[in-house]
Amino acid sequence: MFGGMFGGGGGSQKPAQPAGMGGMPGMGMGQGQGQMDPNAQLAAAEQEMEMVTDMFARLGELCNKKCLIQRYADDELTKAESVCIDRCVAKYFQVNREVTDKLAKISQANQQ
């Protein structure tokens, strides 16, 4: 059931990324970060996991609220609901990008 959640996010094959960079979701903690303190590495990986699953839970909640309007007329997802869910997730990620970029710009401006 949760297999699909991390499925597309990749794992150890992805290029190693600095922990917490940009505050973006995704399992970027690849192997080969030998320079980092192992404890800090584990903590960072755990934090990233936490963030991803939190985002997933929120996404489920929000898309439920916005897309399942007809309260349980039947037990399959209708075509309209399915399409809505797809778009809901896509837009959520777009909002994520926009907000991240904006925050980066603001903090950059603050440092000058």
Place this chain on the structure above:
Amino acid sequence: MYNNFGPSYQEQRLQQLMEQKQLRDFMRMYTNLVARCFDDCVTEFTSNKLGDKELTCVSRCAQKNMKLNERVGQRFGEENAKLMEEQARLGR
């Protein structure tokens, strides 16, 4: 057994963390689902047993929400992969 902080220890530990996390998240999802279906389907208390309408509603609610989670999970994975790719390209 494993020397501390060797790479296999890391992998093991991470695997452990992931499993624990998935279990916790499953439990959370389950309790949220119950609460949601109760909230959406149980609207009156003229009896202390669920009526037929309520039973049907609860059944559909559970089914529908599980399907929704599944679909969100699929799209999430795809979008996340896209995001990771973008980040890798931007070198963030």
